[in-house]
Amino acid sequence: xxxxxxxxxxxxxxxxxxxxxxxxxxxxxxxxxxxxxxxxxxxxxxxxxxxxxxxxxxxxxxxxxxxxxxxxxxxxxxxxxxxxxxxxxxxxxxxxxxxxxxxxxxxxxxxxxxxxxxxxxxxxxxxxxxxxxxxxxxxxxxxxxxxxxxxxxxxxxxxxxxxxxxxxxxxxxxxxxxxxxxxxxxxxxxxxxxxxxxxxxxxxxxxxxxxxxxxxxxxxxxxxxxxxxxxxxxxxxxx
Ligand SMILES: *Cc1c(COP(=O)(O)O)cnc(C)c1O
Numbered sequence: 474x475x476x477x478x479x480x481x482x483x484x485x486x487x488x489x490x491x492x493x494x495x496x497x498x499x500x501x502x503x504x505x506x507x508x509x510x511x512x513x514x515x516x517x518x519x520x521x522x523x524x525x526x527x528x529x530x531x532x533x534x535x536x537x538x539x540x541x542x543x544x545x546x547x548x549x550x551x552x553x554x555x556x557x558x559x560x561x562x563x564x565x566x567x568x569x570x571x572x573x574x575x576x577x578x579x580x581x582x583x584x585x586x587x588x589x590x591x592x593x594x595x596x597x598x599x600x601x602x603x604x605x606x607x608x609x610x611x612x613x614x615x616x617x618x619x620x621x622x623x624x625x626x627x628x629x630x631x632x633x634x635x636x637x638x639x640x641x642x643x644x645x646x647x648x649x650x651x652x653x654x655x656x657x658x659x660x661x662x663x664x665x666x667x668x669x670x671x672x673x674x675x676x677x678x679x680x681x682x683x684x685x686x687x688x689x690x691x692x693x694x695x696x697x698x699x700x701x702x703x704x705x706x707x708x709x710x711x712x
Pocket of ligand 1: 534684700
């Protein structure tokens with residue numbers, strides 16, 4: 474356990490250095506960027522260690538794993554972000570522990586989140602997940618709505634009881650015209666954020682960048698980076 478703490482502390486310090494360097498390079502204050510550690514596939518004991526090391530935001534992508542983990546960690550001062558593709562039959566569970574759902578990508582999900590948030594007496598922050606690889610279906614390979622659909626979905630969230638529109642999220646596409654062009658993806662997300670904030674000034678969260686591309690995200694203007702591997706290590710299984 475102590476070894477694991479040392480390992481996580483060292484990894485966290487390296488990630489912190491990278492974020493600080495990226496902020497400096499972009500002429501941004503370090504406080505403008507919030508680190509969210511993606512703890513998916515790793516145990517609650519790691520979440521506990523990270524909390525002890527000062528981490529305040531964690532993210533998960535599967536309700537089956539996240540729900541018991543969050544239940545083991547209710548004593549910790551953590552914000553839980555849900556970042557995975559979310560089925561409506563999991564919404565009740567997710568609303569039980571998530572403070573922010575970053576992967577809102579369709580109207581049906583907004584309706585379900587609103588209903589369960591009201592029922593639970595909670596306010597859930599929502600980010601519209603934008604897919605830059607969305608094809609004719611208007612949906613991305615890893616979830617997300619096409620850029621053209623952002624405004625309508627944002628309006629729906631903003632008008633839904635129990636929900637708070639916080640901003641936008643994206644995962645850089647692995648395929649299509651934007652594959653390997655993270656900087657371009659993140660800059661387009663920032664343009665969409667500028668548009669969004671005209672109608673919804675408080676919706677200023679921009680969640681972009683992971684272990685491999687957090688520098689490009691910070692350069693583009695991201696307010697939140699979601700880092701898994703670089704803090705916890707290579708995941709034991711795909712997740
Ligand atoms: C897993 C995951 C991350 C973190 O990815 P790493 O490459 O491990 O840093 C970020 N965002 C989402 C949506 C994820 O599913």
